[in-house]
Every structure is written in structure tokens, then in C-alpha cells.
Amino acid sequence: MPIFWPLLPLPDTICPPLSTSISPVKRLSIPAPLRRYLPILDWGSQYSRDDLTGDGVAAVIVTIMLIPQSLAYALLAGLPPEMGLYASILPLIAYAVFGTSRVLAVGPVAIISLMTATAVGQMALSGTTEYAAAAIVLAFMSGLILLLMGVLRLGFLANFLSHPVIAGFMAGAIILIATSQIKHLFGIKASGSDLITLGGALIRNIAQTNPITVAISAASVGFLIWARKGLKPLLDRTGLPARLVTILSKTGPLVIVAATTFAVWVLQLDQHGVSIVGKLPRGIPPLTVPVFDAEIWGQLAVSAILISIIGFVESVSVGQTLAARRRQRIIPDQELIGLGAANVASAISGGYPVTGGFSRSVVNFDSGARTPAAGGMTAIGILLAALFLTPALYYLPKAALSSIIIVAVLSLLDLSMLRKTWAYSKTDFLAVAVTLLATLGFGVKIGVTAGVLLSLALFLYKTSRPHVAEVGRVPGTEHFRNILRHTVETTPQILTIRIDESLYFANARFLEDYILDRVTGDKDLRHVVLMCPAVNEIDTSALESIEAINHRLHSLGLKLHLSEVKGPVMDRLKRTDLLEELTGQVFLSQHQAIDALSG
Amino acid sequence: MPIFWPLLPLPDTICPPLSTSISPVKRLSIPAPLRRYLPILDWGSQYSRDDLTGDGVAAVIVTIMLIPQSLAYALLAGLPPEMGLYASILPLIAYAVFGTSRVLAVGPVAIISLMTATAVGQMALSGTTEYAAAAIVLAFMSGLILLLMGVLRLGFLANFLSHPVIAGFMAGAIILIATSQIKHLFGIKASGSDLITLGGALIRNIAQTNPITVAISAASVGFLIWARKGLKPLLDRTGLPARLVTILSKTGPLVIVAATTFAVWVLQLDQHGVSIVGKLPRGIPPLTVPVFDAEIWGQLAVSAILISIIGFVESVSVGQTLAARRRQRIIPDQELIGLGAANVASAISGGYPVTGGFSRSVVNFDSGARTPAAGGMTAIGILLAALFLTPALYYLPKAALSSIIIVAVLSLLDLSMLRKTWAYSKTDFLAVAVTLLATLGFGVKIGVTAGVLLSLALFLYKTSRPHVAEVGRVPGTEHFRNILRHTVETTPQILTIRIDESLYFANARFLEDYILDRVTGDKDLRHVVLMCPAVNEIDTSALESIEAINHRLHSLGLKLHLSEVKGPVMDRLKRTDLLEELTGQVFLSQHQAIDALSG
Incomplete structure (x- = not known):
């Protein structure tokens, strides 16, 4: 039966968030601004025993994934491995307090690590104190930018990164990341932030290939690829409890770390040209103060903005997808605050830029994480690793870490957008293709900038010649x-x-x-x-x-x-x-x- | 009676140009590409005795206006006065061959002269050979950019300058131009490309004011303002032939040039601190070769692009308005070729950037110009001035030229867009206001750039939050x-x-x-x-x-x-x-x- 709708403002009922559990109506005792900026007050006040079990199991699994990944991504960023661990402790706690996604796993991620290497690589040589100091500044600046965007509610700016541009950029960055790791697989030297420079350096130095390193790499890559698909069915057949199987099935990279470290140590392969991680400092993350130098800040500004926006887009799209599956919602402007706090936390505890990662968040979700407390428990796991595990990593070969990176990122490579846009819209295809090629040819910074500018220009051109x-x-x-x-x-x-x-x-x-x-x-x-x-x-x-x-x-x-x-x-x-x-x-x-x- | 329109392509008849006289259908003997790139073949083949009379009278009137204006605008650009004359000879002939507007009067104009001063002023000191050489390079680059845009049919790019941005920029530039001339009115020194620097310099040096210069300025400005409105009615009453009255009524600036030059010479005012033009070279324009220096070209590139687009927009809007009054049309992409040729011609004959000017074009139109041949005849008039008049200009006081500039530009000042947009659209008001203030506060280059970027950003923002x-x-x-x-x-x-x-x-x-x-x-x-x-x-x-x-x-x-x-x-x-x-x-x-x- 039709009803008459008179001239009235929209009723209040149309805009509640999808998740009833974070509805602010129930707990009037906490003032609204505090609830907006501290989502932990919402979920924390309702924390249950079931939540604790779910979060605990997920934290163990994510910790097992994160230890090797954090070391590997620090290597990708050109930083000492311990900075990857540091970036996986305090930032996770900061996000747990300020973030709105229940299951986002924050920490070092591949693309942001590559962007960090590109930005900092223009200013200092990898391995120097200046290089590490610049990475800390980058995290700090990125944190401030994200916080500012959050307070000013500028989250909509991320909408100007179109799906084709994101797809082209991600694909380009993944190819660059994989290519940048080939040198470690072969035990040769090569540097460059674009495919041509990198490829040229690899070809020139291929004669210096270290056969033992190649053997370690081949074994690691082979095992990791098998472990992604084959480990779980095998464990299922052992009759172990399901929860333990889930945990063990994610141990592939950790097994590689342990096995290759052991092999190098026993066989003294480091004396046969196998490059190893070496001595890692042991203990809690250091308190670091970002350098305040106008010149450094000026040189890093554009990179910091790009890292902030790319990190935000990656994080929010994972967060939204996972939240929707449980009929929850995330609040993008508060996510900016959460990620901003995480990056500031990283900068003051010896880390480098972080964001919410795709694969770890999916694992966190699948493992049953129910609240951001899972992130806090993961942080404790990594802290324990930093306290007790670091001496054991002395003989860890870099080739193993590179194998972990390559297998992780190549599983994310998705070129389907090229086909999809070719069929649907030639201008969108142009945006994907140009972004991809510019990223490969000129590096991540020019790649993403060219993509955004081109997609805006194409939109303006189309509207300037209307139908x-x-x-x-x-x-x-x-x-x-x-x-x-x-x-x-x-x-x-x-x-x-x-x-x-x-x-x-x-x-x-x-x-x-x-x-x-x-x-x-x-x-x-x-x-x-x-x-x-x-x-x-x-x-x-x-x-x-x-x-x-x-x-x-x-x-x-x-x-x-x-x-x-x-x-x-x-x-x-x-x-x-x-x-x-x-x-x-x-x-x-x-x-x-x-x-x-x-x- | 309604008719059925079946599924058919649009008939060919819907797109002929409004003017039947330039319709290409009649003279099939001239190949189409030639006719597109050489409009002179169209109007030239039909040139009549009536056209000659109309063009001749208009050429005399425009020449009388252009002699003082070309000297004055060269002064505004910080260049030797003869470069204004040179920019008014060959460029006019080039435009007559390649341009599509029947009545556009090409040559030095106020805003482009100011933009030239700003661009070149960053690189060299006014009065030096480097400064003049850079202005020639700027004309050459601007010519090449316009030709390229014409061949690639990029005229639509000018559409991205919105009316509010153009209005704000023009108003700001006019105020800057008038302010920049105050120093000559008072006989003091002051430089700067924005209102604050200029105003500060004027206030600091006001004590050095030369009273005789101020007297010349006051008399000139007073006479020029009166002459704009009062001269024609006075001449009408003399019973002279109407055509002669029209010619004489435009002689105000020329009278000021003659009278002040005579006064300075007779009273030897140059020995009492009155700044004069001094020795001008006599003869035909020199053949100049633009300097090919990557550094200079690089520094001038952005300015050359802005000068090209602003010049094109100014020229096309005048050309279209005047063409519409006679039911003719101009072809914007061919206008780019015409203006490009004019600027290249200026660069190889000792001139500086030119475009179609508003007031001279209107006078040309009102005086009965019927074809671009009027421009060619104007060029002959200016050539005669360069050959025979230059020695007589030795004692011409700069204060007289500045008076001519100020009266000319202030008559074009139009702030009505502020009121109009305030009533109609606050975002457009913001675009006008920001462009105006940025032009005044930071100069023409930043002003127009800020305006374009802001108007695009506002458009994108609006479309990103659809209704x-x-x-x-x-x-x-x-x-x-x-x-x-x-x-x-x-x-x-x-x-x-x-x-x-x-x-x-x-x-x-x-x-x-x-x-x-x-x-x-x-x-x-x-x-x-x-x-x-x-x-x-x-x-x-x-x-x-x-x-x-x-x-x-x-x-x-x-x-x-x-x-x-x-x-x-x-x-x-x-x-x-x-x-x-x-x-x-x-x-x-x-x-x-x-x-x-x-x-």
C-alpha cells in the first residue's frame, strides 16, 4: 500500500552504522567525542571470554607470519631487519586503541616498504645511519599527515585514486618488488628504483651469481609455493586438532627461516659467499626521536604524502571488505587517525612506515580475530621475538627472506584489470596501462602520480566534450x-x-x-x-x-x-x-x- | 506537421560555418588543406574596392593608436621602445596571412607585456641585452607552442580557463599594470611583480618624486580621460567630414606624445629630472635569431605556456565577439596557427610576445575594417613610423607613455564578476576572488595557475559528492x-x-x-x-x-x-x-x- 511522504527532512534512522555492536547509543556514559576518537572504549567495554580465545589464536598465527615478513620487508626497504620487528610492536598497539577495523593487521607491508626504499634511497645510502634516520622521519611525517587528514576529515581525497590506477600501480609495484629481490636470490648486487635500471644491473652482474645462494633460494621458493596450497591438506590428514592445523599451516615462512638459518650455521655457508642477516640488537624497541631538519623534511614531503594516501587506500579497502563480511563497518576518517597514530608510534620506537596489510589481515580474520586486541597480542608476540629470538637469526640468509617476499607478493599480482577495462572502457584501460608502465619505467612515485593526473585529465576531457x-x-x-x-x-x-x-x-x-x-x-x-x-x-x-x-x-x-x-x-x-x-x-x-x- | 526521422546519421548540412563568405564550397580550385592553413587564399581571392576603402581607413586609425601604445607596452614589458614598434610590423602581416578573424588587431598588449616583464625579469635586469634576448626567446617559444597546439587541435585546452578565473586574472593584472606605472608618473624608482613589493617600493621612494614629471603625468592623464569621451562631440561640431572626425577622435594618445615631447624639448625638462625615452634606432626591424640555450628555454617554459594560453584566450574571445556581430565565425584551431605565426614573426624581427588586443580590435572593427588586409596596412604605417618618426621621439617623456597605459587599462577594469558570482555561485565567487588575490599578491604566473587549479579542484570536489x-x-x-x-x-x-x-x-x-x-x-x-x-x-x-x-x-x-x-x-x-x-x-x-x- 503506497503511503504519502510529506515535505520533511530525512528521518534520523537512515544513517546508523551497519554494525550494531559499535552503535554509540547504548553506552551514554562515555562522551561522544571520546568514543569517536577512541574506538577502544566501545569494544573494550564489552570484551568477552570468547573474544579473548578468538583473538589469542589469531594473534599466535599472525605472529608466526609476521616474524619472517617483518624481517623480509625491512630488507626490502633497505633497512636493518630489527626495524621490521620494531615496526610490528608499538604501531599495532596504537592502531588497536585508535582504529575502527576489528581485524586489520597493521605493520610493515611490501608496497610501503618499496616506497620507503625509493624515497629514502634518494637521500642516503642503504645501510647508513642517515638512511635509517630518514626512514624514521618518513614514518613520523606520514603519521602526522594521516592524523591531520583524519582531523580535517579529508578521507575523501583517497577517492581520487581510481580503481584502474590502484590496480595498475599495485601490479607495477609488485613486479618491481619481485625484481628487486632477484639479486638476493642470486647473491649478486643490483640497485635501482625502476625496472630498466634494476634489470640492467641484474644482467650486468649475473656472472657473479653464487651457486649456494641460488640453491637456498630455489629450495625456499619451491617449499613456500608448495606450503601455500599443500601444507594444510597434509596436516589435516595427521588428525591433529583443527585449530592447531590452522596454526601450523601458516608456519611455512617460519620453517624456511629456521631451516635455512640452521643449514647456513651448520654448513658455514656464510664463508662460501652466502649473504646473511648478521648481528641483530636484542631487546625492546629503542626510543627514537625523528630528526627535525627542514631540508630532509622538504625532500621527503611528496613521498610522505604518497605513502600516507597509498597506505590508507590499501588499508581501508582491506578493512572495508573484511568488515562487510561480518556486517560491521569501518569509519574511514577515524581509520586515518588509527593509521596516523600507528605511524607516529613506529617513528618513536625505531620503526618505519606501516599500514594495514592485505594478506595478514585476511589471515587474522580467517583465524577468528574478533577485536583489535588480537593486534595488541600480536605485538606482544613480536616483542618476545625481539627479546629472545634475535640472536638465533644471525645466520639467517637474505635469500630466504627474499624468497618469502617474492612468494608473498607474486600471489597478490593481479593483471585482470587490464582485460576488464579493455572490454569495458578504453580510457580506463589507458589509465591502468599508463600507471603500470610508468611505475615499472620510472618507479612508484612517478607511477602513481602519473596515474592520478592522467585519470583526472581523462575525466575532465570527457566532461568537456559532453554527449x-x-x-x-x-x-x-x-x-x-x-x-x-x-x-x-x-x-x-x-x-x-x-x-x-x-x-x-x-x-x-x-x-x-x-x-x-x-x-x-x-x-x-x-x-x-x-x-x-x-x-x-x-x-x-x-x-x-x-x-x-x-x-x-x-x-x-x-x-x-x-x-x-x-x-x-x-x-x-x-x-x-x-x-x-x-x-x-x-x-x-x-x-x-x-x-x-x-x- | 510532424515528420518521422528514421535512424540516420546527421545530415551534412548541419555544420557549415556561419559566414557564407568563407565557405570553402565555392572555390574548388584551391586544395582544402591549403585553404585551412592559409585563410588569406579565401578572402584574398575576393578582395574588392570597398574592402580596400574600409581596410585603409581602419588601418590609419589603428596606426595612430598603435604608435603610442606599442612604445608604451614595450616600456611596461621593461624593453626598449623600438621593440614595441618591431612587434607591430611583421607579426601583423603573419596574422593577416594565417588568421581567421577578419578584424583582430594583433600586436603588443598590456597583459602579455606584463607577463613578459614578470617572466624575463626573473632572469636578467631590465635594460640589458640578456633581458631583450630573453623576451625574443619567449616570443619564439610562445609561437612554437601556439603552432603546435594549432596543428594538434588543442584549442579546447583554453576552455579549462573558466570565466571567473579569466575575470579575476584580468582584473588582478590590470591593477598590477596600473600600479607598475605609478613610478613613471612620479618619476621615482620601484620594481616588483606583485602588489605588495611594488606598493612597498613606491611608498619607500615617494620622497624622490619629481614635481615636473607629476605635472606632465597629471596633464596627460587628464587630457586622455577627457579625450576618450569629449573629443568626438567637439570634432562633430566643427563640421569636418565624418570619416576625418572618426580618425581625429582617436588621436588623443598621439597628441599627448607630440605635445609632451615638444614641451620637454623646448623647456629642456630632461635636465630637470624628467625621464625620457632617449635615442631610438631608426630603420626597418632587425633580423634576430632567438638564442638556443637549454637553460634559458627551461626557465621560460612555464611562462611561455601561460603567455600562449592567456594570449589565445584573450584573442579568441575578442575575435569571436566581433565575428558574431557580422555573422562570421572564427576557427579557434586556425587562430592558434595565426597567433603562432605572428609570435614567430615577432621573434625573428626584434619583437616580443604579441596577441590580439581588445581595444584596438574593437576600434579596427568600428572603423570599418573588412579583411585582415587592414592589419597588413597597419604594419606599413608602423614601418613608416620606425623609418621616419623615431628621431622625433628622443624627448618623449616616459610619464606620457605611462599615462597612456594607465588610462587604457583602467578602462578595461571590470569587477562585476565578483558581484555576479556572489549572487549565483559561491564556488565561482571563490574562484574569482582567489585568482584576483593570488594575482595581486604573488604575480600573474602564480595567479592564473592558482585560479585554474582551484577551479578544477572545486569542480572535482563537487562531482565527488553528487546530489x-x-x-x-x-x-x-x-x-x-x-x-x-x-x-x-x-x-x-x-x-x-x-x-x-x-x-x-x-x-x-x-x-x-x-x-x-x-x-x-x-x-x-x-x-x-x-x-x-x-x-x-x-x-x-x-x-x-x-x-x-x-x-x-x-x-x-x-x-x-x-x-x-x-x-x-x-x-x-x-x-x-x-x-x-x-x-x-x-x-x-x-x-x-x-x-x-x-x-
Whole structure:
């Protein structure tokens, strides 16, 4: 039964978050601003024994994944391995306090590690104190930028990274990451932040390949690929408890770390050219103070902005996908605060830029994490590793870490966007392809910048040449359709033009030219009707163009009419002289216009 | 009587140019590409005695205006006065050959002269050979950029300068120009490319004011202001022939040049601190070769691009306005060639950047110019001045030239856009105000750049937060309107959302959030209909968002339907999996959707 909906504001009920458990209505004792900025007050006050079990198991599994990954990604970033561990302790606790995703696993991730290497690599040599200090500054700046964006609610800026640009950038970055690790697999030297430089260096130095290193790499990569698919079925058959199987099935990288370290130690392979991690400091993360140097900050500014936005986009898209599966929601502007706090925490505890990682978050989710407390427990796990495990990692070969990186990132490589956009939209295909090629050819910074600028330019170009159709009436109806697509009725003295775009400065002159070209030489014509159902805005430039069209049509003896102007557009036009100066009328519907003008 | 218009391509007759005289159909002997690139072949082959009379009179009047203006604008650009004359000879001939406007008067103009001073002033000191050489390079680069844009048909790029930005920039530049000339009026020193620097320098040096210079300035400005309005009525009363009156009425600036030069010479005022033009070289323009130096070209590149685009916009808007009055049209892409040729011609003949000027073009038009030959004849007039008049200009006081500049530019100052946009659109007002203030505060280069970037950013921001309305049926009709603006019928189990914007990457997530927020907690809801009459495009990002919405609504037990999808959008959606995966249907009209879903 239809009901009447009177002229009323939208009821309050339309905007609650999807998750009822984080609804702020229930616990009025906590002031609203505190609840907004400290989501921990929400979930923490309801923490249950079940939550503890779920979070605990997930934390064990994620810790097992994170120990080798954090060491490997630090290597990818060109930093000492312990900085990967440090970046996996305090940042996780900070995110647990400030973040809104229940299951996001924060810490070092591949793409941000690569971007860190690119940014810091311009300023100092990998392995120097300056290099590590710059990475800490980068984390600090990135944290401040994210916090600022969160407070100013600038999360929408991330929307300007289109899906094609993200896909092209991710694919390019993954290929760059894999290529950058080949040197460790072969035990040779090679550096560069783009595919050509890197590839060239690899080819030049391939003769220095260390056969033992290659053997370690081949065994590691082979085992890791097998372990991703084959380990769990094998464990299932052992009859062990399901929870233990889940934990053990994620131990592939940890097994590789242990096995290769042991092999190098026993066989003294480090004396046969196998590059090892070496001495790691043992203990809690150090308290670090970021360097305040205007020149360094200036040089890192653009990179810090890009790292912040890319990290945010990666984190939010994982967080949203996982939240939706449990009918929860995340709050993007508060996520900025959570990630900002995590990065500041990283900077003051000897870490480097972090964000929410895709694969670890999925594992955290699948392992049953229920609240951000899982992240806090993971942090304790990593802290224990930093306290007790580091001496055991002396003989860990870099080739093993590189194998872990390569297998992890290549599983994320997804080129399907190329095919999808090729079929659907050639301009979007162009955006994917250019972003991918620019990332490969010129590195991550230029790649993502080129992608964003190109996609904006393509959008602006398209809107500057709007679709304009001459329409006629579908016989026997009140519908008007494109004369080129449908069999329709028209009247010789009336020209109706439907504009399929908002009118603004970039397409105002296009419309002027189109109409004046069209009317010239049409002897029967008396009326021009602009049909505006798709015109969502008319800016000042377009208003002046319509005034000019009105004026010129008048001097040609033609009247200009408007039809189907939207409410908000009409409200604004009423504040101008256009409606007085208009030689014709404004019709509510195109049907009325044709009736009145052909009568 | 209505006629049926079958499915046919647009007939050829709809796109002839408005002017029949430049229609290419008549003279098939000239090949089309030649006619496109050499408009002179069109009008030249039909040149008549009447054309000659009209062009001749206009040329005399424009020459009389141009001699003082060209000297004055060279002074404004910080260049030797003769470069103003040189920029008014060969460029006019080049434009006459390649340009499409019948009446555009090309040559030095105020704003481009100011932009030249700003660009070149960063590199060398005014008065040095390097400064003049850089101005020549700037003209050459600007010429090449314009030619390239013409060949690649990039004229549409100028559309990205919105009317508010142009208005704000012009007003700011005019105020800067007038302020920059105050020093000459007072006979003091002051430099700077923004209002604050300039104003500060003027205030610091005001004590050095030369009283005789001030007297010359006051008399000049007073006479020029009077002459603009009062000279013609006075001459009309003398009974002289009308054509002679028209010519004489434009002699105000020339009278000032002659009278002040004579006064300085007779009274030896140059020995009392009055700054004079001094020795000018006599003869035809020199052949100059632009310096080819990568560093200089690099430093001037951005300025050359801005000068090209601003010059093109100024020129085309004057040309189009005047062409429309005689039912002629100009071809913007060929105008780029015409202006490009003019600038290259200027660079090889000792000139500096030129474009079509507003006031001289209007005078040319009003004086009866009928073809670009008027420009060619003006060039001969200026050549004669360069040959014979230059020695007489030795004692010309700079204060007289500055008076001419100030009176000329202030008559063009138009701040009405501030009021107009304030009433109509606050975002456009912001664009005018920021462009104006940035131009005044930071100079022309930053001013126009800030304006363009801000107007694009505001447009993108607006489209990233589209207008979305929940709609219901207007009782007794097939029309659907916003439930907040109209009394309409809705059905509890159906939610219809109309999106008033194309869907693209920047607003895709907004739509996702809007719909998921809206449906949560609505227990009766079974169907969500997206009504798309104003959706002119769905890009890949938005397609993925709709897929995500479909997926999430499905998991909430809701069906997603589409209605009133446009033809071109539907064609593309058919190439994707969306229509198969869609839980609901696609309805041609919203009316059909409601009928089917509430039945």
C-alpha cells in the first residue's frame, strides 16, 4: 500500500552504522567525542571470554607470519631487519586503541616498504645511519599527515585514486618488488628504483651469481609455493586438532627461516659467499626521536604524502571488505587517525612506515580475530621475538627472506584489470596501462602520480566534450529519445537538444559552438529547446554561454527555451537575469514544450 | 506537421560555418588543406574596392593608436621602445596571412607585456641585452607552442580557463599594470611583480618624486580621460567630414606624445629630472635569431605556456565577439596557427610576445575594417613610423607613455564578476576572488595557475559528492520527484534513489556508503532501485562499486534494480557481467519499475 511522504527532512534512522555492536547509543556514559576518537572504549567495554580465545589464536598465527615478513620487508626497504620487528610492536598497539577495523593487521607491508626504499634511497645510502634516520622521519611525517587528514576529515581525497590506477600501480609495484629481490636470490648486487635500471644491473652482474645462494633460494621458493596450497591438506590428514592445523599451516615462512638459518650455521655457508642477516640488537624497541631538519623534511614531503594516501587506500579497502563480511563497518576518517597514530608510534620506537596489510589481515580474520586486541597480542608476540629470538637469526640468509617476499607478493599480482577495462572502457584501460608502465619505467612515485593526473585529465576531457543528442518524440508516448537511435517524430520548426552532462566552464563553449553550427542554414527553424534532465549544475561560465546562445539565436530570429530543468538548478537560475532575458519559456516537461510550441 | 526521422546519421548540412563568405564550397580550385592553413587564399581571392576603402581607413586609425601604445607596452614589458614598434610590423602581416578573424588587431598588449616583464625579469635586469634576448626567446617559444597546439587541435585546452578565473586574472593584472606605472608618473624608482613589493617600493621612494614629471603625468592623464569621451562631440561640431572626425577622435594618445615631447624639448625638462625615452634606432626591424640555450628555454617554459594560453584566450574571445556581430565565425584551431605565426614573426624581427588586443580590435572593427588586409596596412604605417618618426621621439617623456597605459587599462577594469558570482555561485565567487588575490599578491604566473587549479579542484570536489535524491511518484502521474521537495507516494518495500551525476571513481565510494547507510535498519525494505536518468557515464571504478552494492544488498536479502539507464551507458553495461549478476532487473522507466515491484 503506497503511503504519502510529506515535505520533511530525512528521518534520523537512515544513517546508523551497519554494525550494531559499535552503535554509540547504548553506552551514554562515555562522551561522544571520546568514543569517536577512541574506538577502544566501545569494544573494550564489552570484551568477552570468547573474544579473548578468538583473538589469542589469531594473534599466535599472525605472529608466526609476521616474524619472517617483518624481517623480509625491512630488507626490502633497505633497512636493518630489527626495524621490521620494531615496526610490528608499538604501531599495532596504537592502531588497536585508535582504529575502527576489528581485524586489520597493521605493520610493515611490501608496497610501503618499496616506497620507503625509493624515497629514502634518494637521500642516503642503504645501510647508513642517515638512511635509517630518514626512514624514521618518513614514518613520523606520514603519521602526522594521516592524523591531520583524519582531523580535517579529508578521507575523501583517497577517492581520487581510481580503481584502474590502484590496480595498475599495485601490479607495477609488485613486479618491481619481485625484481628487486632477484639479486638476493642470486647473491649478486643490483640497485635501482625502476625496472630498466634494476634489470640492467641484474644482467650486468649475473656472472657473479653464487651457486649456494641460488640453491637456498630455489629450495625456499619451491617449499613456500608448495606450503601455500599443500601444507594444510597434509596436516589435516595427521588428525591433529583443527585449530592447531590452522596454526601450523601458516608456519611455512617460519620453517624456511629456521631451516635455512640452521643449514647456513651448520654448513658455514656464510664463508662460501652466502649473504646473511648478521648481528641483530636484542631487546625492546629503542626510543627514537625523528630528526627535525627542514631540508630532509622538504625532500621527503611528496613521498610522505604518497605513502600516507597509498597506505590508507590499501588499508581501508582491506578493512572495508573484511568488515562487510561480518556486517560491521569501518569509519574511514577515524581509520586515518588509527593509521596516523600507528605511524607516529613506529617513528618513536625505531620503526618505519606501516599500514594495514592485505594478506595478514585476511589471515587474522580467517583465524577468528574478533577485536583489535588480537593486534595488541600480536605485538606482544613480536616483542618476545625481539627479546629472545634475535640472536638465533644471525645466520639467517637474505635469500630466504627474499624468497618469502617474492612468494608473498607474486600471489597478490593481479593483471585482470587490464582485460576488464579493455572490454569495458578504453580510457580506463589507458589509465591502468599508463600507471603500470610508468611505475615499472620510472618507479612508484612517478607511477602513481602519473596515474592520478592522467585519470583526472581523462575525466575532465570527457566532461568537456559532453554527449549531446537531438531528440524527438517516441510516437504515441510522452517520451523523447535520440533521433539517431530511435524512430521518433520531430517538427521542422522546433529543434530539441538534450545535453547529457552538467554544464561547466570546460564544456560551455562546446555547447555554444554545437548549437550555433546546428541552427545555421535551417530555414524552417523557429524554436530551440534545451532539454536539461541530465544537467545537474550550470556554473557561471555556462550561464554566460547560455546567455550568449540566447542572444545570438535572437539575432537569427530564433527563440530559446529550456525544459526539464532540475529543481536545484532552477532555484539558482531564478537568482540571475537569464529567465527575464530568455526569448522563450521554461517548460516543466519536454512534452509540454512540444505541445505549446507546435500548437 | 510532424515528420518521422528514421535512424540516420546527421545530415551534412548541419555544420557549415556561419559566414557564407568563407565557405570553402565555392572555390574548388584551391586544395582544402591549403585553404585551412592559409585563410588569406579565401578572402584574398575576393578582395574588392570597398574592402580596400574600409581596410585603409581602419588601418590609419589603428596606426595612430598603435604608435603610442606599442612604445608604451614595450616600456611596461621593461624593453626598449623600438621593440614595441618591431612587434607591430611583421607579426601583423603573419596574422593577416594565417588568421581567421577578419578584424583582430594583433600586436603588443598590456597583459602579455606584463607577463613578459614578470617572466624575463626573473632572469636578467631590465635594460640589458640578456633581458631583450630573453623576451625574443619567449616570443619564439610562445609561437612554437601556439603552432603546435594549432596543428594538434588543442584549442579546447583554453576552455579549462573558466570565466571567473579569466575575470579575476584580468582584473588582478590590470591593477598590477596600473600600479607598475605609478613610478613613471612620479618619476621615482620601484620594481616588483606583485602588489605588495611594488606598493612597498613606491611608498619607500615617494620622497624622490619629481614635481615636473607629476605635472606632465597629471596633464596627460587628464587630457586622455577627457579625450576618450569629449573629443568626438567637439570634432562633430566643427563640421569636418565624418570619416576625418572618426580618425581625429582617436588621436588623443598621439597628441599627448607630440605635445609632451615638444614641451620637454623646448623647456629642456630632461635636465630637470624628467625621464625620457632617449635615442631610438631608426630603420626597418632587425633580423634576430632567438638564442638556443637549454637553460634559458627551461626557465621560460612555464611562462611561455601561460603567455600562449592567456594570449589565445584573450584573442579568441575578442575575435569571436566581433565575428558574431557580422555573422562570421572564427576557427579557434586556425587562430592558434595565426597567433603562432605572428609570435614567430615577432621573434625573428626584434619583437616580443604579441596577441590580439581588445581595444584596438574593437576600434579596427568600428572603423570599418573588412579583411585582415587592414592589419597588413597597419604594419606599413608602423614601418613608416620606425623609418621616419623615431628621431622625433628622443624627448618623449616616459610619464606620457605611462599615462597612456594607465588610462587604457583602467578602462578595461571590470569587477562585476565578483558581484555576479556572489549572487549565483559561491564556488565561482571563490574562484574569482582567489585568482584576483593570488594575482595581486604573488604575480600573474602564480595567479592564473592558482585560479585554474582551484577551479578544477572545486569542480572535482563537487562531482565527488553528487546530489542524490530519494524519489517517489507524484500522485496520478508517471513522474518521480524528490521526496524532500514534493508530496509524493512511496511504497515501504521499495527504495528508489536517483543519482544526479555521472558515476566515476571520485564518487563511486560515496554512492556505496550512501546506499548502505540508507538501507540499514529499514525492516520493510525488499527492493532498491537506482534511477539513472542523469547518469551519463559509469566508469570501471563505479561499475565495481555497483557490483559491490549488488553483492552487499544481496547478503542483506535485498534486490538491486536499475531504471532509466541511458542508451550509451546500457550498451557498455551489456559488455560486463553486471547484468547477469544483478539480483534485480533493469527497467526502461521508473514507472515500469514501481508497477512491477509493487505488484
